[in-house]
Amino acid sequence: MLALTMGDPAGIGGEIALGAWTALREDETPFVMLADPRWLSGMAGGRGIAVRPVDSVEEAGRVFAEALPVLPVPLPAPAIPGHPNPANGSAVTASIERAVRLATENRVGGIVTNPISKIVLKRAGFAHPGHTEFLGALTGQAGREVMMLAGPSLRVVPVTVHLSLRDAIDKLSTDLIVSVARTAAASLRRDFGIASPRLAVAGLNPHAGENGLMGEEERTLVAPAIAALRAEGIEVIGPLPPDTMFTALQRERYDAAICMYHDQALIPLKTLDMAHGVNVTIGLDLVRTSPDHGTAFDIAGRHVADPTSLISAIRLADIIRRNRARANRSHA
Structure with missing residues (x-):
């Protein structure tokens, strides 16, 4: 059983949750949603989907095949599609906090947000x-959290995340690259079942610096990080030119790409x-996964939101849960 959070109630979270339940109701990936049952029932009624408030995770498991279970x-305040209301912020964060408690x-x-x-x-x-930083704080593991974006043909891990490009470059360091890449390699082993993970590290500058002609960061920051990772026994290539490392041929060489900043990672993944x-x-x-898109306030309430990314997030959370359980048994 997984816990699915509410998200912003003025966005598409409720719509894609209903779509995910429809797709997964006969699957072996049950989930319970932490949300306002009245809000969700209002969307479900016109689609012929039953929403059932429950008192426990155990009850949720019993009813999942017939109705979408909801822990209230x-x-x-009333949720109006496309019109976010800060008054509902406390409920949004309460949903996340309760999901984390259930998981811990x-x-x-695991949880899907x-x-x-x-x-x-x-x-x-x-x-x-x-979300990512909030989860680190809630679990008492602040600073350990790292964001990965995973899809069928590519996994990317940004070293710096929600910063302006100028601030991201200022924050970049050899130690930070090593720390993020080390976390990625451990996750590939534990969460994705890859015994010998291969990492590719992107350069920061065009042409990966062109031997210093277009920037020195590859020499001063990235190359020392790669040397340190190799010394730890991690298989890593780079620094690679960011404009060619995501081609189909190059992607066959690695299991995850370590990228220097947010858009360098997310543009190829989302494309x-x-x-x-x-x-x-x-x-x-x-264990935490999430769709790779936002609240989509512009289409909320129109019942056109695609639940595919949420379905993928739920399925991947269950895969990671199973892989971690298998890894724990093998180390016991």
Whole structure:
């Protein structure tokens, strides 16, 4: 059993949750949603989908095949599609907090988070840059959290995430590259079942610096990180020119790409695998995945949202849960 959070109730989270339940109701990937049952029932009624409030995870498992089970998290204010309301921010964060508690108490095998709006939550007093950092704080493992985007044909891990490009370059360091890449290699082994993971490290500058003609960061920051990783026994190539490392031929050479900043990682992933892309938080004891898209306020309430990425996120969370259980048994 997995826990699915509410996300911003003015976005498409409820719609894609209903679509995911329809697709997975006969699958071996049950989930319970932490949301306001009245809000969800309002969307489900016209689609002939039953929504059932439950009191426990165990009850959710019993009813999943017939109805989408919901552990109630009341909304303080009515949710209007496409019109986010900071008054509901407390319910959005409460849904995440309760999901994390269920996971840390081993009552669910992992959590899947629906999209939130950082701007809306910030107006409600949210103090974290995003989901990933919030989860690190909630689990008591702040600083260990790393973001991976995974799709059928590519996995990417940005070294710096939600920063301006100028700030991302300033923050970049050899130690940070090593730390993120080390976390990625461990996740590929534990979460994805890859015994000998292969990493590719992107350069920062055009042509990976062209031997210093277009920047020195490859020599001063990236190459020393690669040398340190190799000394630890991690198979790694690079620094690679970012404009060629994502071609089909190059992608066959590695299991994950370590990228220097947000867009360097997410543009190729979303170009190749937008519908099936999944955001995975690695480095924590908690299993957490999410769709690789946002709240889509512009189409909320129109019932045209594609649930494919959420379905992929739920399935991948279950795969990671199973892989971790298998790894724990092998080390016992």
